[in-house]
Amino acid sequence: MSVVVQPLIPRTPFGLPTGSIRGVISILICAFFWVVLLWPHGHPARVVLAHFFLLGLVLMAFASHPLENDGESAPFLPWLLRLIFVGGSLGIVAIAWYQDPQELQERLTPEADEVRTWWIPYLACTFGGFFVALTVRFLMGKRNHVFMTLRAWLSVVAMVMLALEIAAVIALASSQDKSTEWLHYWDCVELAIVSAYFGTRA
Numbered sequence: 364m365s366v367v368v369q370p371l372i373p374r375t376p377f378g379l380p381t382g383s384i385r386g387v388i389s390i391l392i393c394a395f396f397w398v399v400l401l402w403p404h405g406h407p408a409r410v411v412l413a414h415f416f417l418l419g420l421v422l423m424a425f426a427s428h429p430l431e432n433d434g435e436s437a438p439f440l441p442w443l444l445r446l447i448f449v450g451g452s453l454g455i456v457a458i459a460w461y462q463d464p465q466e467l468q469e470r471l472t473p474e475a476d477e478v479r480t481w482w483i484p485y486l487a488c489t490f491g492g493f494f495v496a497l498t499v500r501f502l503m504g505k506r507n508h509v510f511m512t513l514r515a516w517l518s519v520v521a522m523v524m525l526a527l528e529i530a531a532v533i534a535l536a537s538s539q540d541k542s543t544e545w546l547h548y549w550d551c552v553e554l555a556i557v558s559a560y561f562g563t564r565a
Contacts, residue, residue, distance in 0.1 A: 379440060384518045385564060386444025388557065389421045391525040393452050398532055399470050400459040411532075411543075412473040412481055413550035416489050420561050421448075481547055485554055492555035496562030510563070517560040524553045 395414045402408040459467040496517070503510040528549065535543060 382441030383444060384522075385424050385561070386441050386448065388518070388521055388525065388560070389424070389448045390444060390451075391522060391529065392417045392421050392557075393448055394525075394529050395532060396471075397451065397455050398529060400455050400467065402470075404462060404466065409470055409472070409474065411546070411550065412477050413485050413547075413554055415473070416485050416554055417557060420489070420493075420558055424561055424564070477547075481550075484547075484551055488551045488554040489558045492558035493562040493565070496559035497565055500563050500565070505563075514560065514563040517556060517563060521553075521557045521560050524549075524556060528553065 392414065396410055396418070399408045399410050456467070459470070499513070500510065505511075528546075531546065531549075535546075
């Protein structure tokens with residue numbers, strides 16, 4: 364009597380099609396830029412350096428998984444999220460350029476002091492999180508139950524942290540208190556977690 368072994372179906376967070384979580388995270392990351400670029404004209408607002416590292420992760424994910432569906436029969440949602448990511452970004456950049464090209468450039472230029480102080484910690488957190496997660500994926504196997512659970516939790520924590528930072532960016536831009544030192548440490552943790560999730564999906 365032969366035993367038929369059913370292949371293990373990958374479990375995706377929230378039961379969404381493969382690529383959907385990366386799409387949601389990509390939109391959340393782009394939302395940082397959208398908020399800054401759409402901030403009222405004349406008010407000080409600037410994209411922080413960590414968000415460019417996050418955007419780099421998104422672009423790497425798009426380049427490395429252009430057509431992946433991992434067996435999904437209905438990949439409409441991931442493509443819809445990609446359309447929002449690309450179309451929304453192009454539209455908002457066009458609006459900001461039309462309103463004031465000079466201000467657009469200023470808002471997309473990180474502060475020099477931040478670049479000098481934080482680019483090495485940000486780079487270390489990004490590569491560290493990515494390669495640690497990639498190593499765990501290699502050792503455990505991408506269809507291991509424990510690994511899939513870990514990946515799902517990483518995605519949830521990443522989305523929560525990104526959403527909370529968007530709220531913090533809006534609050535700080537509206538506040539008279541411009542102290543943002545704590546935000547740099549938050550960004551370090553956020554970069555490690557988001558890059559770790561992308562590492563599990565590499």
